[in-house]
Amino acid sequence: MAKMFLNELIINNAAPIVDWDLFWSSLGPMIEGGIKNTIPLTLISFACGLVIAVLTALARISTSKILAGIARVYVSAIRGTPLLVQLFIIFYGLPNLGNAFVLDPFPSACIAFSLNVGAYASEIIRASILSVPKGQWEAGYTIGMTYRQTLFRIILPQATRVSIPPLSNSFISLVKDTSLASQILVVELFRRSQEIAARTYDFLQLYLTAALLYWIICFILSIIQGRIEKRLDRYVAK
Amino acid sequence: MLISVKNLHKSFGDLDVLRGVDLEIPKGNVVAIIGPSGSGKTTFLRCLNALEMPNKGTFSFSDGFELDFARSPKKEEILKLRRKSGMVFQSYNLFPHKTALENVMEGPVIVQRKKKEEVRVKAEELLKKVGLAEKMHLYPHQLSGGQQQRVGIARALAIEPELMLFDEPTSALDPELVGEVLSVMRELAKEGQTMAVVTHELKFAEDVADHVMFIDGGVIVEQGPPEEILKSPKEARTKQFLDRVLNPS
Numbered sequence: 001m002a003k004m005f006l007n008e009l010i011i012n013n014a015a016p017i018v019d020w021d022l023f024w025s026s027l028g029p030m031i032e033g034g035i036k037n038t039i040p041l042t043l044i045s046f047a048c049g050l051v052i053a054v055l056t057a058l059a060r061i062s063t064s065k066i067l068a069g070i071a072r073v074y075v076s077a078i079r080g081t082p083l084l085v086q087l088f089i090i091f092y093g094l095p096n097l098g099n100a101f102v103l104d105p106f107p108s109a110c111i112a113f114s115l116n117v118g119a120y121a122s123e124i125i126r127a128s129i130l131s132v133p134k135g136q137w138e139a140g141y142t143i144g145m146t147y148r149q150t151l152f153r154i155i156l157p158q159a160t161r162v163s164i165p166p167l168s169n170s171f172i173s174l175v176k177d178t179s180l181a182s183q184i185l186v187v188e189l190f191r192r193s194q195e196i197a198a199r200t201y202d203f204l205q206l207y208l209t210a211a212l213l214y215w216i217i218c219f220i221l222s223i224i225q226g227r228i229e230k231r232l233d234r235y236v237a238k
Numbered sequence: 239m240l241i242s243v244k245n246l247h248k249s250f251g252d253l254d255v256l257r258g259v260d261l262e263i264p265k266g267n268v269v270a271i272i273g274p275s276g277s278g279k280t281t282f283l284r285c286l287n288a289l290e291m292p293n294k295g296t297f298s299f300s301d302g303f304e305l306d307f308a309r310s311p312k313k314e315e316i317l318k319l320r321r322k323s324g325m326v327f328q329s330y331n332l333f334p335h336k337t338a339l340e341n342v343m344e345g346p347v348i349v350q351r352k353k354k355e356e357v358r359v360k361a362e363e364l365l366k367k368v369g370l371a372e373k374m375h376l377y378p379h380q381l382s383g384g385q386q387q388r389v390g391i392a393r394a395l396a397i398e399p400e401l402m403l404f405d406e407p408t409s410a411l412d413p414e415l416v417g418e419v420l421s422v423m424r425e426l427a428k429e430g431q432t433m434a435v436v437t438h439e440l441k442f443a444e445d446v447a448d449h450v451m452f453i454d455g456g457v458i459v460e461q462g463p464p465e466e467i468l469k470s471p472k473e474a475r476t477k478q479f480l481d482r483v484l485n486p487s
């Protein structure tokens with residue numbers, strides 16, 4: 001029985017395991033999708049997300065109960081809901097509120113991913129600010145610095161070093177998460193592979209190719225991550 | 239009087255750590271603060287530059303500047319107070335991402351907004367004075383404890399404080415490194431720098447201090463010239479403490 005099933009499989013997949021022509025011809029559109037959408041989406045969302053994250057982290061450690069409360073609710077809501085659902089709410093859901101809320105796929109994705117990075121990275125930044133010894137704040141104060149001067153000149157540079165490894169991980173996750181944008185019609189790397197697969201039925205090969213491309217991007221990023229960490233080594237209190 | 243402290247109170251929750259401390263420091267004097275562990279020495283020093291906010295008490299400076307902690311002072315007043323004093327910490331607390339020179343320059347450049355070139359010249363002089371002319375471009379983690387503490391002293395001096403505060407500046411150091419820090423402090427005292435020093439180095443207190451204050455349980459038990467307090471204390475608690483420090487076993 002098992003043998004018969006196996007035979008059938010082999011017969012049905014008589015085609016060569018890798019169709020090299022398809023491989024080379026599919027690379028172009030996928031890389032184009034990567035360059036035109038995946039990478040810009042990642043960079044824009046990460047940059048906006050970091051700004052949101054720093055502000056949220058500062059709100060959370062601030063003495064204002066209201067600011068801290070708002071920041072908390074925001075982080076909790078984003079972390080407690082699936083990214084895919086957030087994308088659908090912004091792209092498919094918001095238009096129900098009126099024409100002003102109809103957004104193109106790319107900006108919709110940017111908003112969703114920025115909010116996402118903002119929430120997750122704010123926790124990283126908050127923890128890294130709190131990891132700087134209290135004595136560093138005090139040393140800033142005793143030479144007459146204000147809260148703001150101490151924060152920006154003394155605390156954040158040290159917190160940055162602490163937060164680089166987890167933030168790089170967030171960045172690498174973001175690269176992969178942008179594939180979800182294919183679900184709201186952003187023609188990025190993965191959507192290109194889906195489009196080609198829909199024509200040729202070579203699902204396995206095309207999705208593997210997409211996976212390979214993501215892997216290469218992330219591999220390069222992890223090398224850059226290592227370099228940055230080495231350079232920032234002296235920023236840690238020892 | 240450079241500064242007079244009156245009726246200083248500080249509590250942490252239910253714990254009354256300082257219960258009415260009065261102290262006057264004449265300009266150019268060195269006050270040594272001694273007392274058993276947990277008696278409130280660090281807290282007292284930290285109150286002097288509002289790292290801890292006193293619950294009650296007043297500070298008055300010779301230039302007429304006054305702070306009354308009973309009515310919570312404004313931010314600007316706190317900043318003004320802090321800019322009058324420099325603090326040297328037991329654990330140095332140097333900025334690890336800045337070189338020795340940058341550590342020293344930070345206050346004058348960022349807080350006092352002086353010109354960088356001028357500050358650099360002065361900072362280099364200060365580092366020379368604490369014996370670190372060769373080390374000024376090194377980062378804190380490249381320096382020994384004694385060297386780090388001397389950078390700490392130079393950093394505090396850089397803002398030209400009227401009053402220098404030292405909280406057990408040598409107690410985190412290996413014994414062979416204590417001398418180099420104390421000798422810098424002796425030098426400062428000789429130059430007429432007003433200082434308040436929490437210390438366990440009784441020899442140093444005896445040699446350098448003009449005034450010794452023994453604090454226990456959040457009150458000043460006894461104060462006076464060093465020969466009086468350290469050699470012939472009147473209070474039983476002072477005697478007991480000195481006995482324990484001089485004959486540990």
Ligand SMILES: Nc1ncnc2c1ncn2[C@@H]1O[C@H](COP(=O)(O)OP(=O)(O)OP(=O)(O)O)[C@@H](O)[C@H]1O
Binds near residue numbers: 250253276281
């Ligand atoms: N931030 C704080 N919160 C609560 N209690 C504190 C705090 N800081 C100090 N205390 C308490 O206040 C008391 C006095 O502490 P302080 O550090 O001033 O003592 P000290 O005389 O400097 O002692 P040592 O010689 O051990 O340094 C101690 O009982 C300490 O536990």
Ligand SMILES: [Mg+2]
Binds near residue numbers: 279280281
């Ligand atoms: Mg202490």
